[in-house]
Amino acid sequence: MSYVTKSPWVIHYDGSSCNGCDIEVLACLTPMYDVERFGIINTGNPKHADIFLVTGSVNEQNIPVIKQIYEQMPRPKVVVAIGICATSGGIFKECYNIMGGVDTVIPVDVYVPGCAARPEAIIDGVVKGLGVLAEKRAKLPAEIAEEKRQASEDAFGAGAAAETSAPETSGPETSGPETSGKEED
Amino acid sequence: MSKRTIIPFGPQHPVLPEPVHLDLVIEDERVVEAIPSIGYIHRGLEKLVEKREYTEMVYVIERVCGICSFGHGWGYCKSVEGNMEIVVPERAEYLRCIWHELSRIHSHLLWLGLLADGFGFESLFMHSWRIRESILDIFEKTTGGRVIFSVCKLGGVRKDISAEGLAEIAGILEGIKGELTELTEVFLEDYSVKNRLVGVGKLSYSDAVELCTVGPMARASGVVQDIRLDGHGAYGKLDFAPVTEEAGDCYARCKVRIREVFQSIAMITQAIAQIPEGDIAVPVKGMPQGEFVARMEQPRGEAYYYSIGNGSKFLQRMRVRTPTNMNIPAMVKTLQGCDLADVPMLILTIDPCISCTER
Structure with a gap:
């Protein structure tokens, strides 16, 4: 069974980041770095997206939002955690309203460290995500x-x-x- | 009478990269009421003063917001320096001014891009962000970071800019002036852009005062309010007048910000011409004792930093009040009675920074 290859589209959600990584995600799309020339588009619709870019860590209030976006994305899908906050909580790890990295809620495939993550690093992370996406598509x-x-x-x-x-x-598996x-x- | 419907807006929405939720109560196409709810990116970083020493806290406060991070770091330093009666060297004050005004240019260009994106003018969005990149290059060259620099510290700044470096900055700013003028023509003269902005979301002078709006939002309604006028840092030695407009609509708010970009360029050029030689930092000794309030003019308006020390290396309490917090009531007011299609414009023109608001 073959699939028509499609340009990867990304969706971005700001968990509880300071905005630094968010504007760097957008900077990847604008003329200096310009990933749009490879067909990578930032879409607002989870149903059109292949790669989920999450910045910032999770808290009680945004867990349902992150889960909902993740569940609405069609398979195969890849999650890229951008910035140290999304990876582990970073500088805010000890704050009372921070529950840790994004991987406490949804499975994460690629981690991009940095505070704020540089556009080059984000692009690297997304490229790595493309490999994971191809693997998942095959399976x-x-x-x-x-x-x-x-x-x-x-x-x-x-x-x-x-x-x-x-x-x-071995037993009734819980689907x-x-x-x-x-x-x- | 038509039936009322509630449209949920956000938290994940295409208007700006940050989550904010609004319940829009609409009748036909008209918004009757907007009920905002926030808290998606609350971190509780003020509480961290109990765990971080007052000298380390600068890094945390810088991350209140990634767009105006330098200003936040400066505001915190100003507050604690006031507390400890530290006199910052003049050269450091000038350098802080230069970085802060550069942040204002980058923030306003970012906003102009998002505004263009909001009304669907993609190439204008791309051009604004392209020009913004040259400002980020200056940041990278002088501080090492693109959005978060950690260059401001208690008692001064961490890095100096050489005379050649300053001349180069002046050159780059002179260079982008031409491109900015071209951009300005489109933002202020283009027929379709004007259609989306003129007369939309009017906020009268009295409303702006009553609702305690700050920054460009207030200045676009004719309120003369600019914290830089109190002459803190090197602002007292620079010649400038606050930019104000009378109309109070989205177009006026856009115009104020565009004019402020040019004003900031002029201020940086002045500062570069005047900057004295000397030290860039003084050593910090002792522990903060007593309380102090510092005010800053951030790109989005007045921000307020309160610190109280108890003689230990941890502050007793730190409080940041950010400009978007003050502008949300005005946004809710302008949303009442607007068209559903204008909602993104109205949300954008307060220049919301949700991570500032929720900290």
Whole structure:
């Protein structure tokens, strides 16, 4: 199964950064660095995005927002944590409203350190992310097939599952409510 | 009477790179009420004074905001220096002035770009940011950082700029003047740009005073208010007058900021001509005792830094009040009764900096 290659589009969300990394993310798109010439566009719509750039660390209030954006992005997707705050909390690590890096909420593929992260470093991070994206794209068909099998097992009850695949599954794997919901539709 | 609908705006939205949430209550296409809610990027960095020594706290306060970071660092230093009665050398004051005005140019150009992006004029956005890069190059050359420099410290500054360096800065600023003039023509004369800005989001003089607006927002409504006039740092020795406009609409706010860019260039040129030789820092001894309030004119308006020391190496309390905080009531006021399509313009023209507001 082949996929039409697509220019990677990015979506940016500011967790609780000081703005320094955010304006550097935007600076990557503007004439000095100009990644738009390679077809990389900053989109506001998570459903169009392939790479999720998160700046700043997470707190109670923005966890649902970050999760929602991540879940709305179609697979394969890559998360790039930009700046030391998104990586670990950085200088604000000891603040009472900082819960740590972005990886406490969603899986992160590439970390870009720096305070503020320089545009060259951000571009490097995104390029590294492209490699991860290609890997994930290659694995995707197998993953989808596995999920479908899992979902049908859940839908047709434990009896059917025990009959066909008793030796290979060690226990009822908890598939998310999202996948089972899709199957019922 | 049509039915009221609530449109949630944000926190993730394409207007500016920062999260802010607004509930827009609309009737047909008209906004009846706007209810802002903030707190997405609250960090609580004021509390860090209990864990960081007063000399280290400069780094934290600089990161209140990445756009006007130099000004925040200076404001904190000014507040603690007042506390400890430190007299900063004159050359350091001039250097601080030069960096602060450069920050104002970079902040205003950034804003002009976002404004152009807001009304869909992409090439204007790109050109504003292209010119801004030459200012960032100056920062990189003189301080080592592009957006956060950590060059301001208690008692002075960390790095000096040589005479050749200063001449080069003057040359670069002279060079971008021509490009800026070209840009100004588009922002202020272009037919479609004017259509989006003129008469939109009017804020009267009395409203601006009553709602305690600060900075370019206040000055665009005719309020003469500029903290630089009190002559702190080297501002007392520079010749300038606050930029004001009368109309109070988005166009006036845009005009004020464009004129301020040219004003800052003139101020830096003056400062470069006048800068005296001498030390760039004095040693800091002792611990802060007592309280002090410092005020700064940030690119977005008046900022306020309060510090109280108790004789230990940790301050007892530090408080920063930032300009966007003061301009949000005015933004909510101008949003009432506007068209839904004008909402991005109105949010942008206060030049919101949410990470400043929430700290």
